[in-house]
Amino acid sequence: MYQAELLEWPYPVNYEKENEISTDVLVLGGGIAGCWAAISAARKGVKVVMIEKGATIRSGAGGKGADHWLNTPNPLADVTAEEITNMEIESNGGYANGLSRYIAARESYDALLDMEQLGGKIRDTEDVFKGAHFRDEKTKFCFAYDYQNPCHFRVWGTTFKPALYQECKRLGVEIYDRVQATSLLTEGGEQGASVIGATGLNNRTGEFYIFKAKATVNCLSRHQRNWVFSTETVGISTFRPTCVVGNGYAMSWRAGAKFTMMEKSVRNPMSDGWAYPPFGTGNPFTTWVPCSMVDADGKEVPWEDVNGKILSNLEERTRPASGQKFLGSRETDPRWRAPHLISDLPERVIRGEFKLPLYANLPDMSDHERKAIWGLMVGEEAKTCIPVLNTYTESGFEPQMDLLQSYIMLRGSSIGDRMPGVAASMAEPASKAILALPQERAGGETGNAGGLIVDWNLMTTLPGMFAAGDALFAGNYHNHAATTGRYAGRKAADYAMRVADKPVIDRKQVETEKVRVYAPSKRKDGLEWKELTFAGCRVMQNYCGELKNDELLKIGLIWIKDIQENEVPKLCADNPHKLGRALDVIDIITCDELILQASLARKSSCRFLDFWRLDYPEDDPAKWHKWIIINLESGKVKIGELPIGFWGPLKENYEAYNRDYVGLVSG
Amino acid sequence: MVREKIYATSNPPAPNRPVIFDADICNGCNTCVEACDADVFIPNPDKGKPPLILYPDECWYGGCCVAHCPMPGAIKFNLPLMQRVRWKRMTTGGHFRL
Numbered sequence: 001m002y003q004a005e006l007l008e009w010p011y012p013v014n015y016e017k018e019n020e021i022s023t024d025v026l027v028l029g030g031g032i033a034g035c036w037a038a039i040s041a042a043r044k045g046v047k048v049v050m051i052e053k054g055a056t057i058r059s060g061a062g063g064k065g066a067d068h069w070l071n072t073p074n075p076l077a078d079v080t081a082e083e084i085t086n087m088e089i090e091s092n093g094g095y096a097n098g099l100s101r102y103i104a105a106r107e108s109y110d111a112l113l114d115m116e117q118l119g120g121k122i123r124d125t126e127d128v129f130k131g132a133h134f135r136d137e138k139t140k141f142c143f144a145y146d147y148q149n150p151c152h153f154r155v156w157g158t159t160f161k162p163a164l165y166q167e168c169k170r171l172g173v174e175i176y177d178r179v180q181a182t183s184l185l186t187e188g189g190e191q192g193a194s195v196i197g198a199t200g201l202n203n204r205t206g207e208f209y210i211f212k213a214k215a216t217v218n219c220l221s222r223h224q225r226n227w228v229f230s231t232e233t234v235g236i237s238t239f240r241p242t243c244v245v246g247n248g249y250a251m252s253w254r255a256g257a258k259f260t261m262m263e264k265s266v267r268n269p270m271s272d273g274w275a276y277p278p279f280g281t282g283n284p285f286t287t288w289v290p291c292s293m294v295d296a297d298g299k300e301v302p303w304e305d306v307n308g309k310i311l312s313n314l315e316e317r318t319r320p321a322s323g324q325k326f327l328g329s330r331e332t333d334p335r336w337r338a339p340h341l342i343s344d345l346p347e348r349v350i351r352g353e354f355k356l357p358l359y360a361n362l363p364d365m366s367d368h369e370r371k372a373i374w375g376l377m378v379g380e381e382a383k384t385c386i387p388v389l390n391t392y393t394e395s396g397f398e399p400q401m402d403l404l405q406s407y408i409m410l411r412g413s414s415i416g417d418r419m420p421g422v423a424a425s426m427a428e429p430a431s432k433a434i435l436a437l438p439q440e441r442a443g444g445e446t447g448n449a450g451g452l453i454v455d456w457n458l459m460t461t462l463p464g465m466f467a468a469g470d471a472l473f474a475g476n477y478h479n480h481a482a483t484t485g486r487y488a489g490r491k492a493a494d495y496a497m498r499v500a501d502k503p504v505i506d507r508k509q510v511e512t513e514k515v516r517v518y519a520p521s522k523r524k525d526g527l528e529w530k531e532l533t534f535a536g537c538r539v540m541q542n543y544c545g546e547l548k549n550d551e552l553l554k555i556g557l558i559w560i561k562d563i564q565e566n567e568v569p570k571l572c573a574d575n576p577h578k579l580g581r582a583l584d585v586i587d588i589i590t591c592d593e594l595i596l597q598a599s600l601a602r603k604s605s606c607r608f609l610d611f612w613r614l615d616y617p618e619d620d621p622a623k624w625h626k627w628i629i630i631n632l633e634s635g636k637v638k639i640g641e642l643p644i645g646f647w648g649p650l651k652e653n654y655e656a657y658n659r660d661y662v663g664l665v666s667g
Numbered sequence: 668m669v670r671e672k673i674y675a676t677s678n679p680p681a682p683n684r685p686v687i688f689d690a691d692i693c694n695g696c697n698t699c700v701e702a703c704d705a706d707v708f709i710p711n712p713d714k715g716k717p718p719l720i721l722y723p724d725e726c727w728y729g730g731c732c733v734a735h736c737p738m739p740g741a742i743k744f745n746l747p748l749m750q751r752v753r754w755k756r757m758t759t760g761g762h763f764r765l
Contacts, residue, residue, distance in 0.1 A: 007719070010709045054704035058731040063704070158734075178706070203706065232680045235705060235727040236747070242705040242727045277728070277750055298757075363757050386730025386744050395765045402754040402763070577706060577722070 009575045015206040015521055016514065022503075023049040023174070024496040025489070026213035028181045028198060028248060031060020032478060033469025034219035035164035036111070036485030037492065039118075041217070042171035044493035049211060050173050051200050053180035053243045053580070057165050061221065061240045061470070066157025066478040067287050067381035068144050069122070070329050071101075072108040076136055077151040079326050081105035084151065085650060091333040092448065093608035093620065095261060097474035099456065099647035102654055104483040107661075111483045112153065119163035121156035132368035133315060142372070145289055145338055146327035148319035154372065157380045157478065178204045180580055181220060181247055183513045184255040184465065185210070189506030191632060192256035195465035196503035199513050203580035208517065210510060212503045214496035217488050218460070219481075220248025221470040222451055223591035227441040227544075228268060229537045231530045236275070239442070240470075243584075248471050250587035252452060253594050258461040258631040260473045260642070261450035262598035264609040265544070268442040279381055280388040282360025282404035284341050286330060287377040287384075290317035290369070292361040293341060294403065295354040300361070301345065306337045314369060349409060359403035374399040441545065443595060447476030450598065453629060456647070456657040458488040459495070461631070466492045490661075519571070520582040526572035529581040536563065536589050544596055549615040553600045560593045594630070601628045601639045682747035685726035686733065688717035693741035699732035708732070717741070 025041040027034050030052030042048045052059055071084045084105040089096045116122045123140040124130075130137070134147045134154070143150035168175060185197040195216045200209035223246030224238050235242040253259065279287045284303075292314070293301040303311045305321035317339040320327050328336035348354055362370050379389040397404070443449050451473035452460045459466050468488040469481035520526075543556030568586055573579040602609075604616045604624035629640035647653065655662055685707065686699075695715040700708040705725045708718040728746065736742045751765035 007709075007712060010712065054706065055702055055731075057702055057735070058729070059704045064729045064731060064734075232724050233682070233747075234724045236750075238727075241729065242725050275750075276752055277746060280750075281752055282754075359755060383727070383729050386733045387728055387746065390730075390733075391744050391746060392765065396763060397754055397765075398756075401758065402756055405753045405755070407752075 011204040011576070013206045013576060015518055015576075017207045018210060019207055020210045020212070021049055021174070021176075022212045023047045024214050025049070025492045026197060026211050026216045027051070027173075027219060027489070028216065029053075029060075029219035029221060029471075030056035030168075030175065030177070031219060031221060031469065032062040032161070032164070032481040033471070033485030033488075034060070034217070035161070035168055036482050037217040037219055037466075037468055037489035038168050038173045039164065039171060040486045040489030041493040041496075042168070042173050042489075044490060044497070046493045046496050048171075048173045049176070049213070050168065051176040051179045051181055051198075051209070051211070053178070053203065053247070054241070055177050056168070056175055058161055059241070059243075060161070060481075061244065062157065062382060062478040062481060063161040063241075064158070064382045065380050065385055066155060066160060067377040067384075068329070069108065069112050069153040069155050069479045070151075070477050071105060072112060072151050072153060072479060073105060074109045074141075074151065074153075076139070076141065077149055077326070079149060079151045082651060083325070087328055087331060087333075087336050089645075091328065091331040091336065092474070093606075094625065094644040095264070095474065095606070095608045096448065097472055098645065098650060099454065100458070100472050100475060100480065100484050102647075102650040103458070103487050104477075104480045106654055107483045107487060108479045111479065111486050112155075114486070115160060115163070115482070118167045120160045122153065128371065129368050132372070133318065134368075134372065142376070144372075144377070145329050146318060146320060147315075149326040151326060152329055154376055155380065156376070157382075158385050176200070176202075176209065178202055179209055180243075180583070181251065182517050182583060183251050183509075184216070184462070185212075185503075185505055185509060186255055186462070187503075187506075189509035191254075191634065192462070194463040195255065197505065198251070199510065199517070201517055201576070201580060201583065203576050206521065206576035206579060208514060210505065212505055213464075214499040214503060215464055215466065215492040217466045217468060217485075217492045218248050218252060218452065218471045219468050219485060219488075222246055222449060222475075223249050223443055223588070223595070225533060225537070225588055226443055226592055226595065227265070227537055227540045229533045231534060234530075239278070245584045245588050246591040247584065247587050249451070249594065250590035252460065252462070252465070253590060253632060255462060256632050257465065258453045258629050258640070259450060259594060259598070260453045260627045260629050261609065262443075262595050262630060263602045263611050263628065264448075264450050265441045265443040265595070266610045267546070276407060277383070277387050277391075279378055279384050280392070281408075282358070282406040283408055284360075287381050288360065288373055289338065290314055291373055292364050293406065294359050294361045294364075296357055296359075297355050299354060301354060301358065302342050303339050304342050305339045306334045308343070310342070311339055314365065346409070356409050358406040358409055360406060361403060362399045363401055363403070370399055441540070443591075448474050450595075451475060453627075453642075456653055457491040457495075458484060459491065464495065464499075466495075517583060518579075519569070520573040521576075521579050523570070523572035524574075527567060527570040529571065529573070529578065529585045532563070532567060532571060533585045533588060535567070536560075536585065536592055539563070540592055540595070544592075544599055546612060548599055548611070548613050550600065553596050556596045557593065557600070560589060560596060563589055564593075597637050598628060598630050601630060680724040682749075683720070683723040684745050685720065685723050685728060685747075687743045687745050689741055689743070690717055692738050693717040694738055696737065698735050698737055699742055702731045702735040704729065704731060
């Protein structure tokens with residue numbers, strides 16, 4: 001039942017009470033990257049502490065499930081790690097994290113087999129799909145998207161997170177659930193100095209935590225809720241889980257870490273409060289590929305390949321076209337673009353050739369293909385097991401008899417607008433602005449967004465702090481979070497073993513942080529976190545929307561500074577849960593500032609960042625084809641730059657940094 | 668005629684029932700409270716009774732609470748009304764919804 005009456009807070013509250021914990025490796029965030037980092041660090045024999053804002057058993061964007069393990073070279077595919085990484089870099093015009101994507105491509109298959117050893121299901125062991133085109137009979141692996149040159153695995157990802165959690169516990173990782181990280185502790189309390197731990201708040205008891213660590217791995221996901229917020233549908237308005245707000249970004253920014261690509265934001269294709277249950281409508285994208293689609297009269301909507309060739313059967317939708325070596329999962333670059341519905345569908349609907357609404361035609365598909373979509377992909381993907389598969393089944397939906405409605409054409413804009421990645425290929429921002437409401441933007445939640453800059457150890461620019469998963473700039477995907485977490489964990493353990501001295505915490509830094517953390521709890525009356533979140537979004541909608549110029553961005557920064565100085569000091573929170581949300585909105589506003597500053601620093605437009613400047617309209621001119629680096633130094637914003645491809649030769653550098661892992665040396 | 672008392676109530680957030688508990692089946696073990704990422708629930712002060720939904724607005728509708736419930740039928744997932752999608756039965760043309 002919904003609780004409307006006044007009740008005493010159910011947990012013992014001890015504001016300001018300090019808990020001090022020392023460790024070798026501290027992992028911030030217990031999602032996919034965090035658990036893998038904790039496991040691989042613990043395997044090295046060092047002490048590991050992991051803190052998690054929610055509950056580790058299912059937390060994180062991939063904690064509820066995963067349907068695919070993407071971009072993974074493996075013995076059955078004729079695809080190299082270099083080719084995979086090249087696809088990811090080229091598809092983004094260079095604006096991708098070549099370094100972390102290469103690490104992922106090199107170790108993704110190892111991590112997948114590792115996942116199986118821990119109890120995750122990665123093969124069709126029950127032979128449900130025996131004889132299917134997408135199944136390898138010997139290994140029982142099932143593949144998605146490209147059945148001919150298979151590098152995208154279909155997986156039973158609902159089994160993953162509980163298995164990772166159990167392994168963390170088995171290895172003796174000390175887990176602190178319901179403790180949200182609030183700040184990084186640095187040597188001497190200085191901005192830009194080595195990270196020697198973090199502080200945390202228990203959002204049930206209000207107790208304070210001081211973690212001292214020789215190495216810290218930031219796995220705190222990224223910023224969210226900067227443009228889109230609904231006061232009453234807080235949770236269903238974001239693609240990543242509710243508790244993902246960019247705490248890790250905000251605290252790293254305050255500590256002086258360097259970021260890049262923070263100016264990128266895209267039209268938000270799927271996560272506003274108006275959305276349907278994710279992956280729960282009839283459609284032909286990602287999880288639902290290669291679903292047959294029909295119109296209201298049952299007329300089939302044709303698929304075409306990248307060359308515009310109409311495909312006559314389902315098998316053709318799952319193999320590379322002439323001239324393609326392998327298919328990406330959602331790349332729009334013609335070299336890797338997968339088959340899709342006919343490009344001129346909107347025009348043909350307008351001409352009356354197809355009648356709305358459209359439907360997913362699961363009944364028309366073979367048993368194997370239908371069950372692969374409805375049961376495997378929808379069922380194992382995040383948020384689909386209970387919310388979609390079980391709920392629809394209980395309501396009487398029968399995939400072999402029923403046409404599930406599609407809503408993609410009912411929105412008024414073209415079908416392409418609903419497809420992730422398409423925004424980047426649209427060259428005319430002015431016409432888009434007419435079609436789009438300004439609030440439908442997102443930075444972090446749609447993937448491949450800005451974040452922390454790292455080196456080949458996945459160490460950030462703050463010595464002692466590593467990063468993995470969504471915390472990395474241009475990170476995305478479950479397998480990327482898993483492999484980079486697994487990698488950063490072992491690097492952090494190596495680093496911790498080299499640190500001789502115990503970290504010495506600067507007491508003044510702790511005291512200052514305690515004052516900041518508890519301030520909202522001391523006010524009886526004031527501003528609630530929701531109103532401030534809403535206001536922050538309005539600033540970003542108006543001054544950091546689709547079309548930008550210096551004037552707009554500067555007004556945005558004036559607004560943010562005003563909020564920080566005049567509104568944040570009014571925040572009030574009358575229990576530890578709301579105190580956590582109040583700290584969240586402060587971090588969201590901090591991320592707004594970071595995004596606005598980064599946007600101001602790039603004096604050019606760039607389609608690959610979906611970044612459009614009215615005052616600098618030229619699209620990605622050579623002079624600006626580079627990474628803009630941004631950080632705080634002595635409290636002042638500092639702008640730097642790095643060349644695209646700053647990571648150097650991928651294979652050589654990876655192997656030089658991982659001689660132990662690739663077997664060039666023992667131990 | 669005895670009139671029922673009318674109260675001065677505020678508007679609750681809506682939607683506000685991400686799950687529906689069956690008080691006859693639920694044993695108040697609070698497994699769902701502990702599985703929830705967003706801490707939407709609090710334990711019922713009346714021990715053995717279903718948890719209370721304190722922050723329905725923060726629910727991500729991920730279904731962990733239902734997935735981890737040890738008592739089948741004690742907790743039912745309840746998608747908000749505006750998220751109830753439709754389908755059509757191919758053979759009869761009949762329309763259905765969640």
